[in-house]
Amino acid sequence: METLKSAVPETLKRMIGESTPSDLPLTCSSLLDFLLQFNPFHHMVEDLAEPERGLCGKNKDEALKLKKKGNQFFLAGDCANALASYSQALRVAPMDADDMDKNLVATLYMNRASVFHKMNLLAECLRDCDRALQISPSYAKAWYRRGRANASLGNYEDAIHDLNVAKIVESSLSGKRQIESELKTILDGYNNTINSPAQHTEDTLNILDESHQIELQCVTTPDKGRGMASKNDIPPASLIHTEEPFAAIILKQCRETHCHYCFNELSADKVPCTSCSIPLYCSKYCQLQAGGVSFQHNPKNHDIQENLSSNLEKHVAKVTLVADSERDTKQIPEHKHECQGVNWPAILPPEIVLAGRLLVKSIIERGGSLDNANFRQIVDLSHHYSTMPPESKLELHIYSIVLLSCLRYFKGFELKINGFSIEQVVILVSQIRVNSMTIVRMNSNEDHGLEHQFRKFSSGALTSNVEQVKVAQAIYETGSLFNHSCQPKIHVYFLSRTLFIRATEFVAAGCPLELSYGPQVGQWGCKDRIRFLEDEYSFRCHCSVCSELNLSDLVLNAFHCVKQNCSGIVFDSCVLNHEKQKIKHYPSIASTSRLEPHLKVDNFINDAIHYGGQDTFLNSLSSVNPGYCLKCGSYRDIESSSAAVSKAWKPIRRLRDALGSEDVSGTTLSDALKCLDLLRSTLHAYNKSIAEVEDSLAQAFCLAGDTPRAMAHCKASIEILEKLYNPNHIVIGYELVKLASIQLSSGESTAVDTINRVGEIFSRYYGSQADIIFPYLQFLRRQTQKL
Numbered sequence: 027m028e029t030l031k032s033a034v035p036e037t038l039k040r041m042i043g044e045s046t047p048s049d050l051p052l053t054c055s056s057l058l059d060f061l062l063q064f065n066p067f068h069h070m071v072e073d074l075a076e077p078e079r080g081l082c083g084k085n086k087d088e089a090l091k092l093k094k095k096g097n098q099f100f101l102a103g104d105c106a107n108a109l110a111s112y113s114q115a116l117r118v119a120p121m122d123a124d125d126m127d128k129n130l131v132a133t134l135y136m137n138r139a140s141v142f143h144k145m146n147l148l149a150e151c152l153r154d155c156d157r158a159l160q161i162s163p164s165y166a167k168a169w170y171r172r173g174r175a176n177a178s179l180g181n182y183e184d185a186i187h188d189l190n191v192a193k194i195v196e197s198s199l200s201g202k203r204q205i206e207s208e209l210k211t212i213l214d215g216y217n218n219t220i221n222s223p224a225q226h227t228e229d230t231l232n233i234l235d236e237s238h239q240i241e242l243q244c245v246t247t248p249d250k251g252r253g254m255a256s257k258n259d260i261p262p263a264s265l266i267h268t269e270e271p272f273a274a275i276i277l278k279q280c281r282e283t284h285c286h287y288c289f290n291e292l293s294a295d296k297v298p299c300t301s302c303s304i305p306l307y308c309s310k311y312c313q314l315q316a317g318g319v320s321f322q323h324n325p326k327n328h329d330i331q332e333n334l335s336s337n338l339e340k341h342v343a344k345v346t347l348v349a350d351s352e353r354d355t356k357q358i359p360e361h362k363h364e365c366q367g368v369n370w371p372a373i374l375p376p377e378i379v380l381a382g383r384l385l386v387k388s389i390i391e392r393g394g395s396l397d398n399a400n401f402r403q404i405v406d407l408s409h410h411y412s413t414m415p416p417e418s419k420l421e422l423h424i425y426s427i428v429l430l431s432c433l434r435y436f437k438g439f440e441l442k443i444n445g446f447s448i449e450q451v452v453i454l455v456s457q458i459r460v461n462s463m464t465i466v467r468m469n470s471n472e473d474h475g476l477e478h479q480f481r482k483f484s485s486g487a488l489t490s491n492v493e494q495v496k497v498a499q500a501i502y503e504t505g506s507l508f509n510h511s512c513q514p515k516i517h518v519y520f521l522s523r524t525l526f527i528r529a530t531e532f533v534a535a536g537c538p539l540e541l542s543y544g545p546q547v548g549q550w551g552c553k554d555r556i557r558f559l560e561d562e563y564s565f566r567c568h569c570s571v572c573s574e575l576n577l578s579d580l581v582l583n584a585f586h587c588v589k590q591n592c593s594g595i596v597f598d599s600c601v602l603n604h605e606k607q608k609i610k611h612y613p614s615i616a617s618t619s620r621l622e623p624h625l626k627v628d629n630f631i632n633d634a635i636h637y638g639g640q641d642t643f644l645n646s647l648s649s650v651n652p653g654y655c656l657k658c659g660s661y662r663d664i665e666s667s668s669a670a671v672s673k674a675w676k677p678i679r680r681l682r683d684a685l686g687s688e689d690v691s692g693t694t695l696s697d698a699l700k701c702l703d704l705l706r707s708t709l710h711a712y713n714k715s716i717a718e719v720e721d722s723l724a725q726a727f728c729l730a731g732d733t734p735r736a737m738a739h740c741k742a743s744i745e746i747l748e749k750l751y752n753p754n755h756i757v758i759g760y761e762l763v764k765l766a767s768i769q770l771s772s773g774e775s776t777a778v779d780t781i782n783r784v785g786e787i788f789s790r791y792y793g794s795q796a797d798i799i800f801p802y803l804q805f806l807r808r809q810t811q812k813l
C-alpha cells in the first residue's frame with residue numbers, strides 16, 4: 027500500500043485529497059489510469075488474488091504432518107495438543123485428499139472425535155463422528171466411536187444402532203468381536219434403564235420474546251438528517267426492532283476464537299471452510315450459510331446399504347445425509363467469492379473486505395453488473411466523504427481499485443473496473459465508516475461463584491459495561507437509520523448476527539428513537555463525549571442532552587466547596603467554559619419547558635443543592651468564575667486541589683494493582699482509605715472518581731472477607747451512580763449485582779430485593795433474553811433460595 031501511495035503523482039494526490047463526491051468519477055478514473063501502467067500494482071494484485079500464489083489454500087502435505095503430530099500427542103496422552111494439531115490439520119486438509127485409502131478429512135474428524143471422547147466431551151465427539159460419516163459412511167471406527175459416545179450419554183438405542191452398523195462395515199474378525207462385546211455391555215445397560223422409572227426432562231427455556239405492535243417511521247431533522255421514531259407509545263422493555271445484517275465480517279482479533287458466520291464463541295469441535303484455510307465455523311450450518319455448498323461429497327451409501335435392515339438403513343441415512351435445513355442457505359453466501367485460497371480476504375482491512383461482501387451481494391441481488399444507468403448507490407446510507415482527511419481519501423481510492431481488481435478473479439459475476447464502479451466502492455466504504463455497527467459479545471463466564479461475579483463486574487472502569495468483546499462489524503440497513511443520543515432510551519444488543527433494539531424507558535409516540543454510539547451522559551463529561559463523537563464518527567453531537575444543562579455533566583468532574591458543610595459546586599475553567607458555551611449556543615436552556623424531569627438541573631436544584639430556582643442557577647453559572655463556589659461564592663484553589671487529587675490517585679492505583687493480583691496488604695488498604703477521605707473533601711460529592719474509588723474499596727474488603735465494609739462502600743458507590751444516571755440504568759444494575767453478591771455471601775435476606783431490582787433493570791435492556799445473555803442472573807436467583 028505504501029509503495030502505491032508514494033508512487034501517485036503529487037497533482038493527482040492533491041486532486042484526490044481535495045475531492046468531493048461529485049469529483050469521484052474523475053479522480054477514480056485518473057487513479058485507475060495511473061495504476062494500470064504501474065507494474066508494482068499488477069504484482070500486488072496477483073500476489074493477493076492468484077490462487078497459486080495464495081497461502082490461504084489447502085495443503086495436503088501440511089495436513090499429513092499435522093495429523094502425524096496429533097497422533098503422537100494422542101498416544102502420549104496429551105489431549106490438548108492432539109486436539110490443536112487435528113484442528114489445524116482439518117483447516118488445511120483438501121476435502122478430496124486420501125490418506126491410506128480413506129478420505130483424509132474424514133480420518134481427521136474421526137481422530138479428533140477420539141480425543142473428545144477421551145476428554146469426555148461427548149457432544150463434540152458425536153458431532154465429529156457425524157462429520158466423518160457424512161464423508162465416509164462405511165467408516166467402521168467412526169460408527170464404533172459414535173456408538174460408545176452415545177452409550178456414555180445414555181442414548182442406548184442410537185448406540186445399539188451405531189454398533190450394529192459398525193459390526194457390518196468392520197472388515198476384520200477381531201474388530202467385529204470387539205464391537206460385539208461392546209454391544210453386549212450396552213444392551214445390559216439399556217435393559218436396566220427400561221426397567222427403571224422414566225426421567226423427567228426439563229423443558230427448554232422459551233426464548234420467544236413479547237412482540238408489541240410498534241410501527242417505526244423514518245423522520246428527517248435539520249441537525250441529524252434521517253432518524254427513526256415510533257408512531258405509537260412504547261412501554262419500557264419492549265422489543266422495537268430486530269434485523270439480520272445486510273453483510274457482516276469478523277474482526278481480525280477474533281478470527282481464531284469466534285465463528286466467522288454467527289460470531290459466537292467457537293466450540294472445541296470447530297469446522298473449517300471447505301475450500302480455504304481462513305474461516306472457522308461453530309457448525310456445519312454456519313459453514314454452509316457463509317460459504318455455500320462448495321464441496322459435494324459423493325458418499326457411497328450403497329456400499330453398506332445392501333447389508334442393512336430397513337431400521338439400520340434409516341439410521342445410516344439420518345446420520346450421514348446433511349439435513350436439508352443445513353443445506354438450505356437463506357442468504358447469498360458471504361464468503362463464497364473470497365473462498366479461492368487467495369490472500370486478499372486475510373490481508374485487506376476488514377472494512378474493505380466488508381465492502382466486497384456488500385458489493386457482491388448487491389450485484390447478485392440485482393442480477394447484473396454495476397454498469398446500470400439507474401444504479402445510484404449500493405446501499406442508501408449517509409457518509410461523510412467530503413470531511414475525510416486527504417490521506418484517507420487517497421487510501422480509499424487505492425483500496426477500492428485493489429478490491430475490484432481482486433474481485434475480478436472470481437468467476438461468479440461480471441465486474442468492470444472503471445470510474446463508475448470505483449466511485450461506488452469509495453462511497454460504499456465511506457458509508458461503512460459512518461454506519462457499520464460493532465457486534466459485541468459478553469465474555470464467557472464459566473465460573474458462577476459469588477466472588478467471581480463481584481470481580482467480573484468490578485473489572486475495568488466502574489461505568490464501562492461488563493467485559494465485552496468486539497467480535498464483528500456489520501451493516502444493518504434499517505439499524506443504520508437510528509441516530510445517536512448521549513442519554514438514550516433505547517438499547518442495542520446482538521444474539522448471533524441478529525440485531526435487537528429495545529426500549530429501556532417509556533418513549534412517547536413521535537419522540538426520536540436514538541441509541542448510543544459511544545459514551546453516555548454520566549460516563550464522560552459533555553466536552554469529552556463531543557470530542558469522541560467527532561473523532562470516531564465525524565459528527566458534532568446535537569442530541570438533546572448535549573444541548574441542555576444536566577446534573578451529570580455538571581458534577582461528574584466538579585470540586586467540593588472549601589466550606590465542608592456547603593453543598594455548592596466548584597468548576598474548573600474547562601468545564602465552566604464549556605457549560606457557558608452551551609448556554610450561549612442554546613438559549614432555550616433557560617426555558618424550563620424543554621427540561622425533562624430526570625437528571626435535569628431543574629430536578630437537582632430542588633433535590634440536593636437548593637440554588638433557589640432555575641433562573642438563579644443559570645444566572646450564577648453565567649457569572650461565576652472558575653474556582654468559586656456557585657452557591658456561597660467561596661474560593662478553592664483549583665490548581666493545588668487538582669495536584670492533591672492526582673497525588674491521591676497513586677495509592678488508589680496501587681490498590682487496583684493489588685486487586686488484580688488478589689493480594690491486598692493492610693497498608694495498601696489503609697492508604698487507599700485515607701485517599702478516599704481526601705477525595706471526598708476535595709471533589710464534589712457526586713464526582714464520578716469517588717464512586718470509582720468506593721467500588722475498588724468494596725472489592726478490596728470483599729477480598730479481605732470484611733463483608734460489612736464491602737457492603738458500605740458498594741452502597742456508597744451506588745448512591746453516587748444514582749445521581750449520575752437514571753435509576754434504571756444498566757450501570758446501576760451492574761453495581762447492584764455486586765451488592766447482591768456481597769449480601770448473599772453474608773446471608774442477608776435483602777439480597778432478594780436487590781436481585782429483583784437487578785432483574786427489572788436487566789429485562790428493560792434485554793427482555794426475557796437477559797437470562798441467556800447473563801446466565802449468572804439465574805445463578806444469583808438460585809442462591810437466594812438458600813437464604
Ligand SMILES: C[S@@+](CC[C@H](N)C(=O)[O-])C[C@H]1O[C@@H](n2cnc3c(N)ncnc32)[C@H](O)[C@@H]1O
Pocket residue numbers: 249250251252253407408460461506507508509510511563564565566567568569
Ligand atoms: C448511522 S447514521 C444515522 C442516520 C443518518 N442520520 C442518515 O440520515 O442516514 C449516523 C449519522 O447521523 C448523524 N447523526 C446521528 N446522530 C447524531 C447526533 N446526535 N447529532 C448530530 N448528528 C447525528 C451524523 O451525521 C452521523 O454520522
